[in-house]
Amino acid sequence: MLDIRRIRSEPEAVKAALARRGIETSDVDRVAELDERQRRLASERDDLRARIKGLSKQVGMLHKEGKADEAAAVQAESRDLGEQEQALAAEAAGIATEVRDLLLRIPNTPHPDAPDGAGEAENPVVRVVGFDPDGYGEHQRIPHWELGPRYGILDNERAVKISGAMFTMQRKGGATLARALLQYAIDRNADDFEEVRPPTLVTSETLTATGQLPKFADDAYWVERDDLWCIPTAEVPLTSIHRDEILDTAELPLRFMAATSCYRREAGSAGRDTRGMLRTHEFDKVEIFQYATPEQAPEELDAMVARAEAGIRDLGLAYRVIEICTGDMGQSHHRTFDIEVYAPGTDQWLEVSSVSWFGDYQSRRGNIRYRPGGGGTAMVHTLNGSALAVPRVWAAIVETYHRADGGIDVPEALLPYFRGKTRIA
């Protein structure tokens, strides 16, 4: 959520920033106009309320002095004002709600350094690491959706029987691999991030704080009977850990990580990437997250990208880092870097991590504050990123580590999690 004061004081700058996303910005004007009206009404209401308070005190005093008829006259006057006051209050409250509803739907402004672009195709590649297009053998050019069934480590036919399209099931070494990747990602970030096992069913308030609601309700699974939502990412519960709290500035940055299942309806992409593990309704991911001061945020963003990157690199996979351009950014994002792993069998760069700085967009929604020096409170900044999202890394490993003579090796970094085995299959 953008700061209403910023919209008041520099509406044109806000609109210019939003326009870089290629979106229509008339809502900003609408908000400014409604806000102005709301404040005027609220101010009139405040004056009335102050008069009523004064009159009420008089009534109390007059009663004590035994002047009952004078008191009755004042009461009558106050009652009239009360009716006016209620009408004004109702109107102001209605407009305030309207302003908030609009604000919740206006996306974050991109960071000045975020690259301009109309969409995905214009995301600049920041660096490519470990990639040699000619460095792969024929045996590595087989997609994981063929290798998986061949070695009995991926059984999507039965997953579909159990849960329907776009659900997957790993078995044997494939299941071990999926779990090992989570453990691996947790272990290598445990130096700086507190491990959390958060709830994965959350309330609407929680899903609103991070930005999925109200605009993207169709993308999430909803448990209607209890009005709870399945999290699309651990970002959601982690961000709300300190919702409606004022954080101790000395403790910032405050870092958390969690391995959870993530649930996505993929409503807009039915029929796309339906094979294998490229796009699934349910998958596991280790998320790293932090609350930081605005001063700390830029370097923490770089540090989180470096962590996510190192996790992929140390698995022996080729990857590239891209920066997300203004036209491709998520609603809540201020600045974002993605890491894409190279999967030789499918011959694709697969997004396996997205690391973002949200500014105070989420913390304003969630009312998460700290006390900067010099008094008062301010919104903290939030940052998060996938340390490792399992399915696509799984796919890249299975394809990359397929041996010419058959079988799939365990990447060296994962050996500690394979109970002495050196083969996934």
Added chain:
RNA sequence: GGAGCGGUGGCAGAGCGGACGAAUGCACCGGUCUUGAAAACCGGCGACCCGCAAGGGUCCGAGGGUUCGAAUCCCUCCCGCUCCGCCA
């Protein structure tokens, strides 16, 4: 799910229709004293909105209602605790 009790400032906790944004204690900040610290004493100390300011307003779990006036009374909901029921 049923019954009972409860939700007040960073924490504990009083207030139960009128001058209450709210006693008191702890914590915290500043000062006096001290070589320094502790103790003691003095002072300060919630968040938010509008306003250049003076000042005004909102907030006692949330939302409605009663009243001239609600932290205080009534209703609904949410959360917590205790007991019962059910149950990995």
